[in-house]
Amino acid sequence: MELNRRRLLQLGLLGVAGTSVAATAACGDSSSGGASEKKASSLTMWYWGGGLSKNVVSSAVAQFPTPKLNAVEIGGDFKAKLLTTMNGGKGMPDITGVKGEDIASFYPQAKQFVDLNTLGADKIKSQYLEWKWAQATAPDGTQIGIPIDIGPTALFYRQDIFAQAGLPTEPADVAAAVSTYDDFFELGVQLKGKLPGHFMVKDLASLYNIIVTAQTQFYVDKDNKFIGDQQHIRDAWDTAIKALTLGIDAKISDGNDTNVGMTKGTLPAQLGAAWAGLDIASGAPDSAGKWRVAANPGGPANIGGSFLAIPKSSADPEEAFKIISWILSPENEAKGFADASLFPAAPAAYKLPELTKPDPFFGNQVTIDVFGPQAEKIPVAFTSPYDSAVSAPFFDELSNAETKGKNPDSAWNDAVSKAKSVAQRLGVTV
Amino acid sequence: MLRYWPQYLAISPFYLLFAVFGLFPVLFSLYLSFHRWSGLGERKWVGLKEYDFLIHDHTFWLSLWNTLIIWLMSTVPMLFGALVIAALLHSVARGKSFYRMAYFIPSVTSLVAMAILFKMMFSSNFGLINAVLEAVNLPTYPWTNTPWGIKISIAALMTWQWVGYNSIIYLAGLQTIPGELYEAAQIDGAGPVRTFFRITIPLLRPVILFTVVISTITGMQSFTEAQVMTASNGATNPNSGGPGQGGLTMVLYFYQQAFSYNDFGYGAAIAWGIFVIVGAFAVLNWRLVARQED
Numbered sequence: 244m245e246l247n248r249r250r251l252l253q254l255g256l257l258g259v260a261g262t263s264v265a266a267t268a269a270c271g272d273s274s275s276g277g278a279s280e281k282k283a284s285s286l287t288m289w290y291w292g293g294g295l296s297k298n299v300v301s302s303a304v305a306q307f308p309t310p311k312l313n314a315v316e317i318g319g320d321f322k323a324k325l326l327t328t329m330n331g332g333k334g335m336p337d338i339t340g341v342k343g344e345d346i347a348s349f350y351p352q353a354k355q356f357v358d359l360n361t362l363g364a365d366k367i368k369s370q371y372l373e374w375k376w377a378q379a380t381a382p383d384g385t386q387i388g389i390p391i392d393i394g395p396t397a398l399f400y401r402q403d404i405f406a407q408a409g410l411p412t413e414p415a416d417v418a419a420a421v422s423t424y425d426d427f428f429e430l431g432v433q434l435k436g437k438l439p440g441h442f443m444v445k446d447l448a449s450l451y452n453i454i455v456t457a458q459t460q461f462y463v464d465k466d467n468k469f470i471g472d473q474q475h476i477r478d479a480w481d482t483a484i485k486a487l488t489l490g491i492d493a494k495i496s497d498g499n500d501t502n503v504g505m506t507k508g509t510l511p512a513q514l515g516a517a518w519a520g521l522d523i524a525s526g527a528p529d530s531a532g533k534w535r536v537a538a539n540p541g542g543p544a545n546i547g548g549s550f551l552a553i554p555k556s557s558a559d560p561e562e563a564f565k566i567i568s569w570i571l572s573p574e575n576e577a578k579g580f581a582d583a584s585l586f587p588a589a590p591a592a593y594k595l596p597e598l599t600k601p602d603p604f605f606g607n608q609v610t611i612d613v614f615g616p617q618a619e620k621i622p623v624a625f626t627s628p629y630d631s632a633v634s635a636p637f638f639d640e641l642s643n644a645e646t647k648g649k650n651p652d653s654a655w656n657d658a659v660s661k662a663k664s665v666a667q668r669l670g671v672t673v
Numbered sequence: 674m675l676r677y678w679p680q681y682l683a684i685s686p687f688y689l690l691f692a693v694f695g696l697f698p699v700l701f702s703l704y705l706s707f708h709r710w711s712g713l714g715e716r717k718w719v720g721l722k723e724y725d726f727l728i729h730d731h732t733f734w735l736s737l738w739n740t741l742i743i744w745l746m747s748t749v750p751m752l753f754g755a756l757v758i759a760a761l762l763h764s765v766a767r768g769k770s771f772y773r774m775a776y777f778i779p780s781v782t783s784l785v786a787m788a789i790l791f792k793m794m795f796s797s798n799f800g801l802i803n804a805v806l807e808a809v810n811l812p813t814y815p816w817t818n819t820p821w822g823i824k825i826s827i828a829a830l831m832t833w834q835w836v837g838y839n840s841i842i843y844l845a846g847l848q849t850i851p852g853e854l855y856e857a858a859q860i861d862g863a864g865p866v867r868t869f870f871r872i873t874i875p876l877l878r879p880v881i882l883f884t885v886v887i888s889t890i891t892g893m894q895s896f897t898e899a900q901v902m903t904a905s906n907g908a909t910n911p912n913s914g915g916p917g918q919g920g921l922t923m924v925l926y927f928y929q930q931a932f933s934y935n936d937f938g939y940g941a942a943i944a945w946g947i948f949v950i951v952g953a954f955a956v957l958n959w960r961l962v963a964r965q966e967d
Contacts, residue, residue, distance in 0.1 A: 635934070645916075
């Protein structure tokens with residue numbers, strides 16, 4: 244083919260046309276972009292894989308034919324994609340999931356969401372656990388979301404290994420024997436004495452996280468003031484360090500090694516949220532039937548659990564609210580537990596057959612008997628948008644004490660001073 | 674210039690895409706690095722505060738140290754190994770293309786998949802590495818649970834991935850060395866090892882310097898290896914670099930600040946800090962090359 248001016252021109256134009264077509268296509272799939280339209284023809288809902296029960300989502304699609312519900316499973320980093328789209332202002336979903344660990348970071352931007360109380364959320368508030376509902380209430384009073392699920396914590400343990408070590412074996416007895424962390428560590432010392440190479444604590448970070456999370460405030464308080472150097476954090480730190488000095492910490496942060504330890508029984512105890520039971524089942528399938536669940540030491544905490552929210556740009560907030568309140572009804576949350584192990588945030592679901600069924604992985608224990616009361620005992624807590632960034636130095640220094648043999652006191656001092664400087668940079672009063 | 678407008682138009686897609694996806698983000702990140710911004714809402718001008726924090730941030734210097742150590746532990750064995758492999762490939766008589774392809778495959782394999790595989794190989798309890806150590810009666814080591822172990826694991830992955838790529842480049846260099854030189858060396862009674870060090874390496878010097886420069890630039894920006902190998906199940910303290918932050922590279926630290934903690938202003942400042950450091954190394958390399966050519 245001979246290249247002449249006309250041919251080049253055609254090619255060039257084709258290229259430009261191609262780019263602009265791609266650009267319009269990228270912007271064009273918005274269902275909310277046309278703000279001038281009164282009636283939306285469809286509503287888009289974003290969620291992530293495993294974030295909602297697929298069965299419930301497909302029945303919602305059948306249930307709400309007009310406007311058509313278009314449920315999209317978003318892969319990759321969900322929050323980054325949501326944030327980017329919010330910044331662009333185009334192609335926003337009409338309903339979106341918000342992960343529990345991200346909800347606080349949206350507090351300062353609560354005006355980006357519809358206050359669900361204006362749509363009648365206050366009327367269904369009593370269906371859900373008070374502390375979980377409060378997590379989606381921004382400090383300015385905006386109700387950002389309705390809870391999908393929660394992550395109440397418990398102690399998962401290997402009954403057979405506990406029996407070999409002469410420790411209590413039945414869930415109620417274990418719970419009674421580990422009411423405080425000191426008691427729990429005492430069992431850890433006994434375990435290691437009887438069965439050398441067996442550790443009660445996997446690593447300090449997961450232990451420390453549960454102790455801190457059981458509190459009602461963390462590193463930054465409601466008045467945006469740094470409180471990470473106060474007694475409640477220091478106590479949690481000292482408790483974690485005690486596990487290290489007693490020598491009952493396995494110092495394992497790697498997931499593969501954790502799975503091996505759980506399968507072999509050298510890590511016979513896991514402190515974790517309800518969903519951690521899934522990780523144990525998939526990581527150590529050979530140990531099925533040997534695990535049990537008991538209330539964890541020092542009071543229950545919550546780790547994770549997400550929300551559905553309606554962005555301000557939603558084409559039809561009222562219809563969107565109808566959809567999410569249907570998806571998140573107690574009955575459908577119970578289905579979410581059966582299909583996707585999403586632990587319901589609506590306590591009415593705890594009495595439904597999906598939850599009261601014995602679980603063969605836990606030797607046919609009815610785990611809701613443990614998780615249900617734990618879930619209802621969790622206190623209302625305040626999470627600051629800056630908590631996660633400010634907490635990082637504590638975890639880093641804990642790991643230094645654990646893996647580098649750093650002196651715990653100097654690790655604490657470094658953690659506090661680093662956390663203070665991070666807090667200062669983020670505009671928190673120190 | 675006007676006379677050539679069709680040509681410019683023809684190549685314009687590149688410039689348009691570069692302007693949108695290359696130039697604009699670069700300039701915007703510079704602008705961001707003078708602000709505090711959570712990704713939504715207003716950007717607060719803070720002047721040079723982010724950079725001031727960066728200079729005093731122990732974690733950033735730790736990440737630089739980690740990056741340099743991992744770079745050193747991966748590049749030295751990688752380039753040396755590549756030279757040896759290239760020399761072997763050069764002398765192989767049969768199945769030349771098979772061997773070349775086999776050594777090249779790691780550099781076009783999915784990095785995430787390989788990182789997961791390496792993480793398994795270095796596992797304390799059932800990993801291949803510890804199994805081999807045990808078989809020859811050497812003590813095992815908790816590779817993925819200690820700060821030094823995780824560095825070595827990451828360096829091993831980087832070595833494995835790029836050794837074949839570099840050996841192909843060396844092989845190309847080797848093929849330009851005239852055979853008479855080797856014949857002369859043989860006649861003078863030099864063995865293969867002596868020939869390698871006295872003839873092959875000196876004549877390959879420009880190629881070696883090229884690979885050193887490329888390895889420096891990629892090694893300084895290592896991210897995926899560290900991110901995947903130090904990833905843990907928990908959502909607490911994500912992307913912090915594993916045990917004792919031993920696997921926290923500079924780019925991983927940037928990623929953590931910008932995308933885990935939504936601190937885009939500080940993230941941008943870290944990115945520019947990395948740019949300055951990589952730039953300094955590039956200048957250093959260039960100086961070395963220039964001196965060699967004098």
